[in-house]
Amino acid sequence: MQRDQVVFDLINQELARQRRGIELIASENFTSLQVMQAMGHVMTNKYAEGYPGRRYYGGCEIVDQTEQIAIDRLKQIFGVEYANVQPHSGAQANAALMLAILQPGDAILGLDLSMGGHLTHGSAVNFSGKLYKPHFYAVTKETGLVDYEMLEAKARAIKPKLIICGASAYSRDWDYARIRKVADEVGAFVMADMAHPAGLIAKGLLNSPFDHCHFVTSTTHKTLRGPRGGIILMKKDFENPFGLTDPKGNLRMMSNLIDMAVFPGTQGGPLEHVIAAKAIAFGEILTDEFLVYQQQVQKNAQAMAKAFVDRGYHITSGGTDNHLMLIDLRNKNISGKKAEQVLGHADITANKNMVPYDDKSAFVTSGIRFGVAAITTRGMQEAHMEFVVNTIDSVLMNADDTAKLAALKKEVNSFMEQFPLYPELG
Numbered sequence: 001m002q003r004d005q006v007v008f009d010l011i012n013q014e015l016a017r018q019r020r021g022i023e024l025i026a027s028e029n030f031t032s033l034q035v036m037q038a039m040g041h042v043m044t045n046k047y048a049e050g051y052p053g054r055r056y057y058g059g060c061e062i063v064d065q066t067e068q069i070a071i072d073r074l075k076q077i078f079g080v081e082y083a084n085v086q087p088h089s090g091a092q093a094n095a096a097l098m099l100a101i102l103q104p105g106d107a108i109l110g111l112d113l114s115m116g117g118h119l120t121h122g123s124a125v126n127f128s129g130k131l132y133k134p135h136f137y138a139v140t141k142e143t144g145l146v147d148y149e150m151l152e153a154k155a156r157a158i159k160p161k162l163i164i165c166g167a168s169a170y171s172r173d174w175d176y177a178r179i180r181k182v183a184d185e186v187g188a189f190v191m192a193d194m195a196h197p198a199g200l201i202a203k204g205l206l207n208s209p210f211d212h213c214h215f216v217t218s219t220t221h222k223t224l225r226g227p228r229g230g231i232i233l234m235k236k237d238f239e240n241p242f243g244l245t246d247p248k249g250n251l252r253m254m255s256n257l258i259d260m261a262v263f264p265g266t267q268g269g270p271l272e273h274v275i276a277a278k279a280i281a282f283g284e285i286l287t288d289e290f291l292v293y294q295q296q297v298q299k300n301a302q303a304m305a306k307a308f309v310d311r312g313y314h315i316t317s318g319g320t321d322n323h324l325m326l327i328d329l330r331n332k333n334i335s336g337k338k339a340e341q342v343l344g345h346a347d348i349t350a351n352k353n354m355v356p357y358d359d360k361s362a363f364v365t366s367g368i369r370f371g372v373a374a375i376t377t378r379g380m381q382e383a384h385m386e387f388v389v390n391t392i393d394s395v396l397m398n399a400d401d402t403a404k405l406a407a408l409k410k411e412v413n414s415f416m417e418q419f420p421l422y423p424e425l426g
Contacts, residue, residue: 023041026168064296073282078233101161110122121164145317168319176207199297293376298323
């Protein structure tokens with residue numbers, strides 16, 4: 001069969017783009033070479049509906065082993081009794097979890113998307129806002145911190161079936177114990193979506209949701225530095241409160257309901273090549289080197305935040321506890337959309353983002369989000385944050401000067417040569 005040179009040329013162009021630029025999208029990271037190799041291997045050929053030892057297809061003896069390794073390593077990382085590694089994404093992990101515990105029309109309470117929340121936490125354009133009755137809490141206008149008093153008041157008034165904590169653009173830690181207290185009061189489940197800070201949580205650098213939340217979901221990329229995918233976790237399994245029984249009349253455990261909600265509820269055959277890559281990434285997370293990496297992520301984020309503040313930028317919530325920060329650009333007289341575009345001209349990749357109480361649309365925005373997980377993977381340390389922030393500032397302050405942007409792009413490309421990316425690939 002003839003090699004598809006058109007597509008492979010584009011793949012090589014993407015490798016070159018990643019190598020020459022500064023990657024600051026908080027949702028992105030660079031996997032190890034062995035994780036990528038697993039995703040491009042023969043397990044992509046295997047169909048394996050079901051779970052290890054309980055498949056609907058033959059020939060699953062080997063993929064059963066790799067999936068079980070992924071499960072066992074993930075349980076060890078977080079000290080939990082239950083793990084499902086089959087969700088294709090974080091969004092599908094959330095969809096499956098909600099399918100397992102909610103009925104259409106049930107009330108849910110999550111952080112508003114415009115306040116840093118996530119589409120799958122009740123947005124009107126998402127399944128979570130279409131199938132369930134969404135309600136929202138916010139951050140305070142004065143501090144940019146989660147308004148726990150609003151969360152508690154709404155929980156008592158609404159009595160939701162599910163309270164969701166977690167965010168896509170929130171730079172502070174969470175008070176899971178406080179959320180669980182009001183959830184118990186109103187009879188709600190608590191789900192923590194730790195997709196962004198999961199790597200920091202894995203190494204004990206942030207509060208753990210597992211002692212206080214019934215369910216925890218996550219992606220496996222971002223700070224976990226694995227392949228793109230999702231997971232669902234429980235600290236301890238428990239009997240479902242819905243009275244659902246198995247064919248023998250025994251109450252089904254929550255793990256049974258979640259497994260069934262993933263398959264056959266929301267997905268067909270699992271991506272066993274991606275699960276193999278997850279297993280490899282989870283093995284990496286268990287090492288001491290990964291702790292050093294996460295510590296550096298936190299140091300870099302705090303150094304970057306300080307550098308921005310020193311240059312007069314406003315960080316929502318005033319700083320960061322994790323790997324990301326949300327910058328309100330209104331005092332710099334540039335929109336998030338324009339900032340994203342001009343940074344791209346200098347080979348700095350970031351994404352525009354609404355800030356709390358934004359006066360611009362989601363297509364324009366007043367903010368931009370930065371994350372340091374990917375540049376930390378490439379070897380950057382605190383001292384390098386000065387160059388990164390100074391360059392960003394120069395780009396934004398010279399947004400309409402094409403010659404200056406071209407010169408800054410050359411500086412960025414030269415700077416990144418000291419941080420090789422996948423040199424094995426030539």
